Amino acid sequence: MNHFAIEGRKFLFNGNEIQLISGAIHYFRVVPEYWRDRLLKLKACGFNTVETYLAWNVHEPKQGQFCFTGAADIVRFIEIAAELELHVIVRPSPYICAEWEFGGLPSWLLAEDGMRLRCNYQPYLDLVDAYYDTLMPLLVPLLITNGGPIIAMQVENEYGSYGNDRNYLDYLRQGMIRRGIDVLLFTSDGPEDHMLQGGSLPGTLATANFGSRPEESFGKLSEYEPNNPLVCMEYWNGWFDHWGEEHHVRGYDDVADVLDRILKSGASVNFYMFQGGTNFGFYNGANFFDKYEPTVTSYDYNALLSESGEVTPKYFAIRDVISKYADVPADLLPEPLPKTGYGVVRMTEQARLFDVLHTLSNPVESVYPETMEKLGQDYGFILYTTRVSGPRPRSKVVVQEVRDRALVYVDQAYQGVIERNSHSLSLQIGDDDIAIEVPSGGTTLSLLVENLGRVNYGWKMHDPKGITEGVRLERQFLYDWTIHPLPLDDLSGLVYQPIAAANANEGPTFYRGTFEAAELADTFLNMEGWTKGVVFINGFNLGRYWEIGPQKTLYVPAPLLRVGDNEIVVFELHGMQEASVTMQANPDLG
Structure with missing residues (x-):
C-alpha cells in the first residue's frame, strides 16, 4: 500500500521526499479516446501528477439524473492515470470556475427563487449533498489510502475571491470526510490577505494560485502556512480568450523562468493548464467585471499542449526545466496524432428556424417572459413571441434584462440585435436601439435570445438566462407570450x-x-x-x-x-x- 503524507515543509511518498510536479487536464474538455495520449504526454514531459476539476453540471445535467459514463467517466480517466503511474489531484468542489459554464454549477440551481450559492444556505447544501452522495463513493476506491492514485482533494475553489463563510467551507470538508475521503484536503486561493482569510480553513492545507512573482506569492502564503509544504495549485502559464479580443500568448522563456524559481525553492506546483482542450457545445463560461465577456469555444490557453494535443515549444522548454529537478522518462513521448484537411x-x-419550430420545441404559453431555468432549459436559445396591438407610433423595444443577446423580429422580419452590454433601459431612442411602428392591424414581435454562457467567477454568478424581467414598448410592458425553448440538443427531426x-x-x-x-x-x-x-x-x-x-x-x-x-x-x-x-x-x- 502506498502512503502520502506531510512532514514539516515536505511531502512524503512511501517515506521519501517528493516534490509534486503536476499538470491540469480536464477530462471534460478532451474526448475520452484521447485521454491516454494526453496523460502519456504529461508523463513524458517529466510530470509526476495530473490534476483535474470535476464539473458538477457535466455529472448532474438534470436534477437527480447523474452521468458518469462516456465523456463523463471520471473513474476511467483516473484509472488511466494510475496505469501510467501518475499521482492524481482531484478538485470536486461544487464550484470550479475553470472558465466553464456557471463555474461548473448546474443551471437548474437557478430555477429556485431565492437560491443562494456557495454559502451555508440549506437548500443549496441539500443539493450538494445529493450530488456528493453519488460522486464520493466512486472516488473512495481510487484514494491512495485504498490503493488508488488520488493523493489529495480540494474542499472549495478560490472561495476567498467570492465569500468568507467558514461554516460553509467546514460543511463541505466534513461532508467529504463523512463519505470516506481520508486523503490530504486542501483549499486554493489567490495570494492576497482577504482571499486567504476567506478561503482557507483550519486543518486544511492552504495553497496559492498565481502566474508570476513566486517569491512574493509564497511569502504571503507562508504567513498563513508557516509549517506545511508550499504549493502553487494553479501556475497560470497561459490565459483564456473572450470573444472580440486578441488571442492570449505567453512566451515560454518567461514561463520556464518562473517554473525554475518555483522548483528551486522546493515548492510543489500544478500547471494550469498542461492542456486546455475545448469548450464543446454550450459549455463555455463568461466573466463579468466591468462588462459581460463570454469565453470562446477553444480553451487552448496557450498551454504546453495545443487544443488538439500537439506538443509546443513551451512543452520542450518546460521539460528542460523539469529535468533539472526530476528524472524525465526517455522515449515515452507518443507520435503526433494525424491531422488532415478534408x-x-x-x-x-x-x-429556416421559423419554419421548423414545431420539430425543435414544444411551445409554452406564459403571461410574462420566463427564464430558461424556470422552463427547465439549460443552454442554447429561447424564442419569445407576442402579438402587439396597433396603431402605435415609433416606439423603442426595451428588454429587462437580456441575457445575453437578442435578435429582434417583426412579423419574422429582422430588426436588429439587443446586446447585454450596450442595451439601455431608458425611453430615449439611441442610434443602436430598435424602435418599431405598429400598424392598425397589429404586429407579431419575436425575440430570439442566445445564452452566451453563464458567468463563472465573481459577484455576478447568479446569472439566469433569457429575458429575466420583461419586454416593453416604450414604457408599457408586453404580456401574453408564446415561448419556444431551443436547447438544440436534438436536431434529428x-x-x-x-x-x-x-x-x-x-x-x-x-x-x-x-x-x-x-x-x-x-x-x-x-x-x-x-x-x-x-x-x-x-x-x-x-x-x-x-x-x-x-x-x-x-x-x-x-x-x-x-x-x-x-x-x-x-x-x-x-x-x-x-x-x-x-x-x-x-x-x-x-
Missing part, C-alpha cells in the same frame, strides 16, 4: 429543403452538408465568411463561432468522425458569404 464542404440543404441561390441568407437557419472520409484524422473547421452560430458534426455540438474572433476555426477530433459519410449542420443566425466551410489540417486561433 477540403471544402458545401451546404446543400437548409431549414429537422426537415431540410434544397438551398436556392436567391434565399441563402434567411436569418436564423440550419444549413446541412455532407463529406466523405476515407480515413479518420483530426481536422479544423474554418468558418470564414460566416457570421455567428453553432456547428454540429454527426450530431455532436462542436461549439460556437463568431466573426469577431479571435477564434477562426473549430477543432474536430477524429473520434467524432466516421469512415464514409459525415454530416455538418451549421446554425447560422445572420447570414454568410457562401454556403460552404473548409476543413483544414491546421487551426487559426486569430
Whole structure:
C-alpha cells in the first residue's frame, strides 16, 4: 500500500521526499479516446501528477439524473492515470470556475427563487449533498489510502475571491470526510490577505494560485502556512480568450523562468493548464467585471499542449526545466496524432428556424417572459413571441434584462440585435436601439435570445438566462407570450429543403452538408465568411463561432468522425458569404 503524507515543509511518498510536479487536464474538455495520449504526454514531459476539476453540471445535467459514463467517466480517466503511474489531484468542489459554464454549477440551481450559492444556505447544501452522495463513493476506491492514485482533494475553489463563510467551507470538508475521503484536503486561493482569510480553513492545507512573482506569492502564503509544504495549485502559464479580443500568448522563456524559481525553492506546483482542450457545445463560461465577456469555444490557453494535443515549444522548454529537478522518462513521448484537411464542404440543404419550430420545441404559453431555468432549459436559445396591438407610433423595444443577446423580429422580419452590454433601459431612442411602428392591424414581435454562457467567477454568478424581467414598448410592458425553448440538443427531426441561390441568407437557419472520409484524422473547421452560430458534426455540438474572433476555426477530433459519410449542420443566425466551410489540417486561433 502506498502512503502520502506531510512532514514539516515536505511531502512524503512511501517515506521519501517528493516534490509534486503536476499538470491540469480536464477530462471534460478532451474526448475520452484521447485521454491516454494526453496523460502519456504529461508523463513524458517529466510530470509526476495530473490534476483535474470535476464539473458538477457535466455529472448532474438534470436534477437527480447523474452521468458518469462516456465523456463523463471520471473513474476511467483516473484509472488511466494510475496505469501510467501518475499521482492524481482531484478538485470536486461544487464550484470550479475553470472558465466553464456557471463555474461548473448546474443551471437548474437557478430555477429556485431565492437560491443562494456557495454559502451555508440549506437548500443549496441539500443539493450538494445529493450530488456528493453519488460522486464520493466512486472516488473512495481510487484514494491512495485504498490503493488508488488520488493523493489529495480540494474542499472549495478560490472561495476567498467570492465569500468568507467558514461554516460553509467546514460543511463541505466534513461532508467529504463523512463519505470516506481520508486523503490530504486542501483549499486554493489567490495570494492576497482577504482571499486567504476567506478561503482557507483550519486543518486544511492552504495553497496559492498565481502566474508570476513566486517569491512574493509564497511569502504571503507562508504567513498563513508557516509549517506545511508550499504549493502553487494553479501556475497560470497561459490565459483564456473572450470573444472580440486578441488571442492570449505567453512566451515560454518567461514561463520556464518562473517554473525554475518555483522548483528551486522546493515548492510543489500544478500547471494550469498542461492542456486546455475545448469548450464543446454550450459549455463555455463568461466573466463579468466591468462588462459581460463570454469565453470562446477553444480553451487552448496557450498551454504546453495545443487544443488538439500537439506538443509546443513551451512543452520542450518546460521539460528542460523539469529535468533539472526530476528524472524525465526517455522515449515515452507518443507520435503526433494525424491531422488532415478534408477540403471544402458545401451546404446543400437548409431549414429556416421559423419554419421548423414545431420539430425543435414544444411551445409554452406564459403571461410574462420566463427564464430558461424556470422552463427547465439549460443552454442554447429561447424564442419569445407576442402579438402587439396597433396603431402605435415609433416606439423603442426595451428588454429587462437580456441575457445575453437578442435578435429582434417583426412579423419574422429582422430588426436588429439587443446586446447585454450596450442595451439601455431608458425611453430615449439611441442610434443602436430598435424602435418599431405598429400598424392598425397589429404586429407579431419575436425575440430570439442566445445564452452566451453563464458567468463563472465573481459577484455576478447568479446569472439566469433569457429575458429575466420583461419586454416593453416604450414604457408599457408586453404580456401574453408564446415561448419556444431551443436547447438544440436534438436536431434529428429537422426537415431540410434544397438551398436556392436567391434565399441563402434567411436569418436564423440550419444549413446541412455532407463529406466523405476515407480515413479518420483530426481536422479544423474554418468558418470564414460566416457570421455567428453553432456547428454540429454527426450530431455532436462542436461549439460556437463568431466573426469577431479571435477564434477562426473549430477543432474536430477524429473520434467524432466516421469512415464514409459525415454530416455538418451549421446554425447560422445572420447570414454568410457562401454556403460552404473548409476543413483544414491546421487551426487559426486569430
